């Protein structure tokens with residue numbers, strides 16, 4: 235079972251060996267292991283320097299200032315800090331907040347929590363391609379709207395929202411705008427000098443870094459102070475306490491630095507893999523693309539197979555590491571909330587699979603995977 239073809243990059247990526255090298259240099263006695271908050275000895279200073287150099291790598295990718303980067307344990311925590319923090323900071327101005335039905339659970343659950351605390355939520359419905367339009371956002375804004383949170387790239391379909399346009403709409407109305415960029419960081423251009431969002435969540439493990447580390451970009455010139463959601467020690471300029479995980483942090487910095495260098499070439503190559511997969515799957519088999527290939531990220535392809543059950547398909551494809559629905563919800567067999575929000579029936583949603591490609595996917599793997607799927611579909615027809 236060691237020869238699975240891994241096509242689940244949207245769930246997590248393997249750590250790039252260059253990143254893993256960097257990580258292990260920050261663990262043991264002969265490496266940089268000390269607490270970056272230890273100010274009384276050189277080991278501590280070395281760890282602090284390593285953390286700050288990684289912070290610069292993240293800031294560079296986002297064209298941001300290092301003071302705008304807060305370390306967290308991942309995008310789930312970044313989303314919690316951004317959403318609960320921003321709403322707490324602005325609750326005196328209004329109670330209306332906006333998000334979409336196709337967000338990651340880490341956003342949806344925060345909004346449901348706030349709804350239970352008395353906030354009024356508008357849940358925007360994406361179009362049939364999974365895209366939340368700026369017109370849709372604009373028409374949901376009210377006098378008492380204080381906060382909008384939308385994802386850049388959807389983790390199930392790859393659909394890309396025009397966050398640049400939405401950010402300027404929010405900015406013009408002095409509404410705090412947060413972007414869940416877990417799937418786009420290091421893959422699409424996020425230039426905070428142009429993109430007027432106040433808060434941006436990222437994590438390392440979708441971009442060849444380790445799990446358990448992420449960042450929240452917090453705009454310095456924003457006219458609100460983000461209250462901490464985790465207290466204890468006042469690390470990260472008071473926004474997030476806890477001893478910094480030096481090894482994870484340097485690994486994230488390295489992963490994002492590699493991504494910055496390779497982004498445009500790599501995305502073009504992965505795009506070709508997606509097209510190759512669709513070409514190899516070919517005609518004569520019945521499938522539908524959930525989303526618009528021209529308005530989605532290169533690495534993610536969500537297909538529905540009319541009349542088929544995703545779980546049965548999965549078990550007929552033991553050589554492929556792929557997902558039905560999203561990894562986070564596939565423990566329960568309910569149809570994907572993302573596909574449902576695009577208007578797919580329960581049956582169509584349950585008959586869908588997500589294929590996601592990445593840095594270590596070869597053309598041969600793509601051909602083999604598509605051919606395997608093709609044979610299974612023809613057999614089942």
Ligand SMILES: *Cc1c(COP(=O)(O)O)cnc(C)c1O
Nearest residue numbers: 308309310338340389416417437
């Ligand atoms: C993976 C993911 C998250 C959660 O990130 P973690 O670092 O695993 O907590 C949030 N949002 C999106 C869109 C994701 O793809």
